[in-house]
Amino acid sequence: MKFGIYPGGRAGTTSSRPEDPAAIRDLVDRLAGDRPFVIREYVHFLGEPARPEFAASLGADRGLDHLTLPDEWYADAGRELDLVVSHLPATADLPGWLAFLDAVLDRYGHLARCLQVTLEPNFPIPLIDGSTPGVLDALVHGIPHAKAAAATRGLRTRIGFSVAEPAEWLGGDDAFWAHLGSVPHNDFAAQVDYVGLGLYPDAFSPVAPRGTPGDVASLTAHALRHLREHSLPRAHIGPDTPIHVAENGTPSGTPRDGQAQRESLTDMIGTVLDLRDKLNITQYELFGLRDADSGSPEPPGSLGLVTDTYEPKPAFAAYRDIVRASDA
Structure with a gap:
């Protein structure tokens, strides 16, 4: 199973300070060692007319100019880019969305090993794609469009x-x-190379104590089995299509601390590893490297392995050791 991370320091609209490229390079190298390592990044389709203030609040104003680090970094030292194309227009615009997918492949297709079409379109909360008009069409039409566009360009990018x-x-x-179940198999499910899971079991609601029913493990x-055994069959997506744990995070902010974060992280990853063969889980990515705002009382502020000034927390060493011990 491959491991990876989102290297930026933003969670939605929360970001307390600019990224430090030198610190990111050093910390990712310390996590990955000499193993292949997946780097998760995000670009956003915001539609027309342009909404510059909204784009800036998401850190999306740089558009397709660049990602967190220069292009060459994503192709060096065994790194693999997993690029998310998020759908956040104010009004439905399927032609504009498909043209944006083409532009993303033209810009980053030579780097992207995986291209994720939409971000959690089943999740209808603000700033997540499931809340946007036209998102189901964007997904159902976007997957086969991106698959064909990648093939036309001679790319080996996996589409999910x-x-x-x-x-x-x-x-x-x-x-x-x-x-999804109403769409003919060949028009959608047959085009899907993988399905990602966003997994934050103890980030936004209390859970049972460790080692008891309802704990984080x-x-x-439950989340992994529910996806594989219940949800995916409804969309005609079979067991041969891999699951990626595309985002997984646990906070360290009050009333928790760094040690509680480390315990939750190791319990979650241990569960993923226990189920990887049975459920065909082939990739795990952590959200994320750096806190968006270590002083924030809100969970998204403290999901990082390091503080917003790049000081490692106990979870950093725990994840490093898991990655180094993997058989990837």
């Missing part, structure tokens, strides 16, 4: 999408899976 699971955390997403296992 991600969801937030399980359904009960969201208040139910039956309509989303029913819609059992919630992680």
Whole structure:
């Protein structure tokens, strides 16, 4: 199984300070050692007319100019780019979206080993794609469009999408899976190379104590099994299509601390490793490297392995040791 991380210091609209490229390079090298390592990045389709203030609030104003680090870094030392194309227009614009996918492949296709079409389209909360008009069409038409566009360009980029699971955390997403199930297999499911899972079992609600039913390990296992055994079959996506844990995070902010974050992280990854063969899980990516704002009382502020000034927390060494011990 391959491991990876989002190297930036932003979670949604939260970012306390600019990124430090030298610190990122050093910390990623310390995590990966000499092993292949996946780097997760995000670009955003915001539609027309342009909304510069909204783009700036998401750090999306740089558009397709550059990612967190220069292009050559993503292709060096065994690194592999996993690029998310998020769908956040104010109004539905399928032609504009498909043209944006083409532009992304023209700009980053030579680097991207995976291209994720939409970000959690089953999750209808602000700043996540599931809340945007036209997102189901963007997903259903975007996957085959990106697959064909990559092939036309001679790219070996794998095309997939991600969801937030399980359904009960969201208040139910039956309509989303029913819609995918209504699409003929060859028009959608057959075009999907992988399905990603956004997994934050203890970030936004309390969980049971460690080692008891309802703890972070059992919630992680439930989410993975629910996706593989319940949701994906509804969309005609079979067991041969790999699952990627595309985002996984746990905070260290009050009332928790760095040690609690380390314990949650090791429990979640241990569960993923236990289930990887049975559920065909082939990739794991952590969100993220750096805190968005270590002083924030909100969970997204403290999901990083290091503080917002790049000081390692206990979870950094724990993840490094897991990566170094992997058989990837």
